[in-house]
Amino acid sequence: MLLIPGPVSCSTEVIKALGTDSLSHTGGEFTPIFHNVLKQLRVLFHSPTSSGSMPLVISGSGTLGFDLVGNNLFPRGKNKILLLSTGYFSDEFGECLGDYYKHDITVLKSDVVGESINLVKLQDLLHKGSYDGVVMTHVDTSTGVLNDIKRISELVHSESPGTLVIVDAVCSLGCEEIRFDDWQLDFVLSASQKAVGAPTGLSISMISKRALDIALENDNTVSYYTSLKKWVPSIKSYEIGELPVTYFATPPIQLISALNIALQQLLSRDYVGEHRKRSNWFKKELTESLGLELVSRGPVETTAHGLASVYVANPGGIVTALNRLDIAIAGGIHPEIKGQYIRVGLMGCDASEPTLLRVLDAVRQSQT
Amino acid sequence: MLLIPGPVSCSTEVIKALGTDSLSHTGGEFTPIFHNVLKQLRVLFHSPTSSGSMPLVISGSGTLGFDLVGNNLFPRGKNKILLLSTGYFSDEFGECLGDYYKHDITVLKSDVVGESINLVKLQDLLHKGSYDGVVMTHVDTSTGVLNDIKRISELVHSESPGTLVIVDAVCSLGCEEIRFDDWQLDFVLSASQKAVGAPTGLSISMISKRALDIALENDNTVSYYTSLKKWVPSIKSYEIGELPVTYFATPPIQLISALNIALQQLLSRDYVGEHRKRSNWFKKELTESLGLELVSRGPVETTAHGLASVYVANPGGIVTALNRLDIAIAGGIHPEIKGQYIRVGLMGCDASEPTLLRVLDAVRQSQT
Structure with a gap:
C-alpha cells in the first residue's frame, strides 16, 4: 500500500x-x-x-x-x-x-x-x-x-x-x-x-x-x-x-x-471534491480525535488536499510500524522540522478510507 | 511489427x-x-x-x-x-x-x-x-x-x-x-x-x-x-x-x-554476435541478391549491426506497402539524401528472420 x-x-x-x-x-x-x-x-x-x-x-x-x-x-x-x-x-x-x-x-x-x-x-x-x-x-x-x-x-x-x-x-x-x-x-x-x-x-x-x-x-x-x-x-x-x-x-x-x-x-470523476472530502475527514481525525497538530497551519480545509503532514512524537516508529503492515508513508524532509513529523499521501488508488483508518490506528497507538 | x-x-x-x-x-x-x-x-x-x-x-x-x-x-x-x-x-x-x-x-x-x-x-x-x-x-x-x-x-x-x-x-x-x-x-x-x-x-x-x-x-x-x-x-x-x-x-x-x-x-545472450550475424545476412541479401547499395559504405561487416540503410528507387512506396502488412520500417532522415533510402531496424524482438524476409520481398517487388 x-x-x-x-x-x-x-x-x-x-x-x-x-x-x-x-x-x-x-x-x-x-x-x-x-x-x-x-x-x-x-x-x-x-x-x-x-x-x-x-x-x-x-x-x-x-x-x-x-x-x-x-x-x-x-x-x-x-x-x-x-x-x-x-x-x-x-x-x-x-x-x-x-x-x-x-x-x-x-x-x-x-x-x-x-x-x-x-x-x-x-x-x-x-x-x-x-x-x-x-x-x-x-x-x-x-x-x-x-x-x-x-x-x-x-x-x-x-x-x-x-x-x-x-x-x-x-x-x-x-x-x-x-x-x-x-x-x-x-x-x-x-x-x-x-x-x-x-x-x-x-x-x-x-x-x-x-x-x-x-x-x-x-x-x-x-x-x-x-x-x-x-x-x-x-x-x-x-x-x-x-x-x-x-x-x-x-x-x-x-x-x-x-x-x-x-x-x-x-x-470522469469529481477529483477536486473527492480529494477535499478525504483530506478534510482524515485531518479532522488527526487534529480533533487524536489532538495532533498539522505542519500546515490554519483551518484544515485550507491546507493541501493531496497529503497530510502532521507532528507526532515518534515519526520513525510510526513509519516502521506501518511498514510492517505493508503500508508505506513518508517521513519529514523540511530541514527545519525534519525529525518531528510524518507525511501521509492522500492521492492514488491506495488512499482509501480503510487503509487510512489503519494509519490512524498506528498513529494512535504510537501516541499512547 | x-x-x-x-x-x-x-x-x-x-x-x-x-x-x-x-x-x-x-x-x-x-x-x-x-x-x-x-x-x-x-x-x-x-x-x-x-x-x-x-x-x-x-x-x-x-x-x-x-x-x-x-x-x-x-x-x-x-x-x-x-x-x-x-x-x-x-x-x-x-x-x-x-x-x-x-x-x-x-x-x-x-x-x-x-x-x-x-x-x-x-x-x-x-x-x-x-x-x-x-x-x-x-x-x-x-x-x-x-x-x-x-x-x-x-x-x-x-x-x-x-x-x-x-x-x-x-x-x-x-x-x-x-x-x-x-x-x-x-x-x-x-x-x-x-x-x-x-x-x-x-x-x-x-x-x-x-x-x-x-x-x-x-x-x-x-x-x-x-x-x-x-x-x-x-x-x-x-x-x-x-x-x-x-x-x-x-x-x-x-x-x-x-x-x-x-x-x-x-x-544472457551473445548479443554482439547475434546482431552481427543477422545484419551481415540481411545486408548481403540487399546488396548481393537484390543488387542494392547501402548508405553506409565499405564491407557490410563494418557497418552498423543494428540497422540497415539502403538506397531504393521508391522509399515511400516500400514503407507504405509494408505498413499494409503491419510492418513499420523508417524512411530516410539525413538531409542530403532524405528521399532516396529506407532504414530497417535490426534490433528488438520483432527483428526475426521471417519478418526480415517479408521486408526483402517488399523491397524486391518495388524494384521490378
Whole structure:
C-alpha cells in the first residue's frame, strides 16, 4: 500500500495501458494517443486552444519543469524573480533559477514553517519592486502548505501586470482546482506520478500565450534538452494529430499511453471534491480525535488536499510500524522540522478510507 | 511489427515488468531493482567499480545525454571540441554543444555521406589542434555508419592524452561491442529503447573517473536537471543499495524495473554476435541478391549491426506497402539524401528472420 505523497498507486486500467509493447513514435497508432493526452490536459487545466496556451508533456521527472522555466521564460541576464517559499521544493526551485540559470532571486518566505504566503507582505514587495516573474509552489510536498494561487495571481496582475506568474503544481494537479486561463497563470509545471495517477517519468506543464511568445523568441537558452524552441514544434504536431509528426526526441510511448487512461479516469470523476472530502475527514481525525497538530497551519480545509503532514512524537516508529503492515508513508524532509513529523499521501488508488483508518490506528497507538 | 531503428519491440518479460504498479522510489523493494540495473550496466560496458567509472540512469530521452555532456564535462568558457560528423544525430549533438552550451566546435565530416571518419584526417587535426573533447557517434541512426571508436580513442589518447573521448551510443549499446575501460572512453551516452530492448524514457550513460572528477568540480553548470552534481549522490546511493537512498528527482520506477529485465536477458545472450550475424545476412541479401547499395559504405561487416540503410528507387512506396502488412520500417532522415533510402531496424524482438524476409520481398517487388 503506497501512501507516500507520490509516486502513488495507479489503477488497474492505467497499469494495463502501461504494460503494452512499444509503438512507432511517429506512427498512426501512437499519434492519436498523444493527441488525446494533450486534449485532456486542456480540460484538466481549463485552457482551450483558443487561449493560445499550450500543454507540454516531456520525458523526465517533475524536477525538469524547473529547467523549463529557468531556461526558456527569462531571456538571460539578471532577471528579477520573486520566489515565494513555503518549503523544501520552493527552495529547490529557487536553487535552479538562481544558482544555475543565474537569475536574481528575491525570497519571500512564509512567516512560520507551515504557513502559506503572507499576502500583505507580497503586495508590499510587488508594489516596491519590479519583477520579471513570481514563482510559487501550489502545494509544497514537504509541508502540505497550500498557497491560494488564484489570489496571488490577482495580486501580481493588479500590482505588476508584466510579471509572469509561475506555479509548481507537482503535488496539486489532479487534486486541487487549477483554472489556468481564468486565473491568468503563465506557467504551471507538474508531473505524472501524483494526483494525476500515472507512473513516474513525465513532466507535464501548461504555458500561456505570452510566456510561449517569450520562450520561442528567446535566443539565449542554454540547455538543449529543455529548450522549448526544440519541443514546441514536435508537441504541437502531436496536438494537431496529423501525420507526419515533427520529431525532436522520442517520447516515452508506454508512459504516455498510461497517462492517457489516467486522465480519462481522472476527468470522469469529481477529483477536486473527492480529494477535499478525504483530506478534510482524515485531518479532522488527526487534529480533533487524536489532538495532533498539522505542519500546515490554519483551518484544515485550507491546507493541501493531496497529503497530510502532521507532528507526532515518534515519526520513525510510526513509519516502521506501518511498514510492517505493508503500508508505506513518508517521513519529514523540511530541514527545519525534519525529525518531528510524518507525511501521509492522500492521492492514488491506495488512499482509501480503510487503509487510512489503519494509519490512524498506528498513529494512535504510537501516541499512547 | 516494429522494424524501425528504435523504439524496438520488447520481450514479454520486459513488458510484464513494465506493467506493474508504482513502488516507493526510496523503499526496500525498488532500491535493489535500481541497484541491479546499475550493476548490470557495468557488465554491459565492461567497466567494474574498481575503475572509478560510474553508470548513470536518468529519466528522459536519449537526447538528454547531449546535455549531460555539454553541461558537465567542460567548465564553461570557450572549450574546443572536435565533432566527428557522420550524420543527422552527430549534427544535433553539435548544435547542443555549440549553439546551446557555447563551446567552440570544429567539425570533421566524413568525406562522403555514408563513410566513417577518415582516420588520417583525424590524426592530422589532433596533431595540429588542442581539443578539450572529441565527440563522435558510434552508430549514426540516420545513415547506419559505424565508427571504429576503439581506434579513434587510441588515436586521441596517443596524440592528445588530455582530451576527453565522448561517444553517442544511442544506436549501438546492446548490439555493438563497447569496452569502456579498455578503450579508455570518458563518456558514453545511450538510451533504453534500442538494442537494450527496454521501453523509451531512460537516458543511460557511463562516465569515467577523470570525467566524473571534472563534472563534480564544475562550478559553472547552467542546467539544473542535467547537473551531475545533483544526480551523482543519488545514483551512487542506489548503486550502494543501502537504505536510506539519497533523493534528487523521482526515478521512473516501472521503466527501471523493465530495464532490469531487459538487461538480464541481453547479458544472457551473445548479443554482439547475434546482431552481427543477422545484419551481415540481411545486408548481403540487399546488396548481393537484390543488387542494392547501402548508405553506409565499405564491407557490410563494418557497418552498423543494428540497422540497415539502403538506397531504393521508391522509399515511400516500400514503407507504405509494408505498413499494409503491419510492418513499420523508417524512411530516410539525413538531409542530403532524405528521399532516396529506407532504414530497417535490426534490433528488438520483432527483428526475426521471417519478418526480415517479408521486408526483402517488399523491397524486391518495388524494384521490378
